[in-house]
Amino acid sequence: MMIIARRYGQLGNRLFLYAHLIAAARHYGVELRNPCFAEYAALFPSTRDDLWCRYATHLSGRSNDTGSGRAPSQTVRLGLMHGIQAMAKTMNAVGMRDYPAKVIRLRSGQECDLEGDQFRSAVESGRTLLLQGWLFRSPRLLQNHWSHIRDFFAVSxxxxxxxxxxxxxxxxxxxxxxxxxxxxxxxxxxxxxxxxxxxxxxxxxxxxxxxxxxxxxxxxxxxxxxxxxxxxxxxxxxxxxxxxxxxxxxxxxxxxxxxxxxxxxxxxxxxxxxxxxxxLQSCEQTVVVPNPFAEPAAA
Missing domain, CATH: 3.40.50.11350 (Rossmann fold)
Incomplete structure (x- = not known):
């Protein structure tokens, strides 16, 4: 499985990181867990009752109905998140990057191609992956799995x-x-x-x-x-x-x-x-209405 083991930014940032890795989880046929979605888990029916905020709907015989029917307390969620973050950080610091789980930790500004050979090899190793970084990305996979991502993040x-x-x-x-x-x-x-x-x-x-x-x-x-x-x-x-x-x-x-x-x-x-x-990039910018809205209104 893959586990997102560090939080980044606010709601929009968390959603994009989660979404790219959902696309990768579907592509490789593995489970994804995101305890670092703790502050926003209650916003979505798909994550509200699940402490781990799992994505496994694509796996045979699995569903995302993994909760107890009672939402975990925020204290428990934050405790798990901080624990996972600390474990991955410690494993990386002492050189335990491959056992008992594999830690992939990106530096600031560093990007990881989710379809690249290195990431594919890590997934196919069968080890649990602890992922720490913001730029885990695959625009192609994100678009290919858009409908599933949209459904997972449907609001109440x-x-x-x-x-x-x-x-x-x-x-x-x-x-x-x-x-x-x-x-x-x-x-x-x-x-x-x-x-x-x-x-x-x-x-x-x-x-x-x-x-x-x-x-x-x-x-x-x-x-x-x-x-x-x-x-x-x-x-x-x-x-x-x-x-x-x-x-x-x-x-x-x-x-x-x-x-x-x-x-x-x-x-x-x-x-x-x-x-x-x-x-809107600067005070001097001119806003141009995008097509097809800029077309003349019908007579």
Whole structure:
């Protein structure tokens, strides 16, 4: 089996690492466990009751119904996560990288090709793999197994109902729904505030979208973790996101296309919803409406 043995980042980062390794688990026919999904396990029906956050639905006679029907406490989840992380780190430090399990630990910025010879050899050795690193990647496998990944990370009925209600409101009397992710908070410091944009910039980008879609009613689904001043967005049709990180992310996945600063938050929404995404890279950027939405409206 493969075990993700170190946590990286917040929800979007965790989902992408998990998803790439789900794709690899399906490709090689092995089980995957992710105790390092501890903080987010309760968000998804597929992981809510399973301490190990297993993925084994692709294995003969196996299912992901491995829980007891009662969700483990967060204390127990975090204890397992920290224990697995410490064990893998210690094994790597003392040179025990191949016994009793094989540790694959990536340096910062180092990427591991999940279809490469080295990783394939490690899987085929039959040993349990303890994986520590962010860039375990295979874009091809990720796309090949998209439908299974999407199904595994389906949200609960309550969350979907809230998302559906928000999207129904957004689509009422509108021709195009554009998702807007306004992320600030930690972005004030990240890379020197490079992607920290004020309301004026977001509003200007949104108005430029409307200018490119004459004759169409554009509704903006705006998702942010902070309260926004509506005066800064005067004249724009805005529907607020459902209000939690998960619901906002999955509501963005149901828009026609979305824009926001570089973030795995919108990247995951675009991936799971298979929708276009425009990254806002700088204050000077011009937003161009992606095709086919930029085509003239029918007469």
């Amino acid at each position: 009925a309550d969350d979907q109902n809230a998302i559906g209600s928000t999207m129904q409101q957004a689509r009422r009397a509108s021709d195009v729904v554009v998702g807007v992710h306004i992320r600030r908070g930690d972005y004030a410091e990240f890379q020197g505030g490079r992607y920290y944009f004020d309301d004026r910039l977001y509003a200007n980008w949104m108005r430029s979208v409307c200018d490119q879609l004459p004759g169409r009613t554009v509704q903006f689904l705006v998702c942010s973790h902070e309260r926004l001043n509506p005066q800064h967005f005067a004249g724009l049709n805005i529907t607020p996101g459902p209000g939690t990180a998960l619901r906002d992310m999955y509501a963005l996945a149901e828009t026609d296309w979305m824009m926001g600063p570089p973030s795995t938050f919108t990247a995951w929404a675009a991936f799971v919803g298979r929708k276009p995404r425009v990254e």
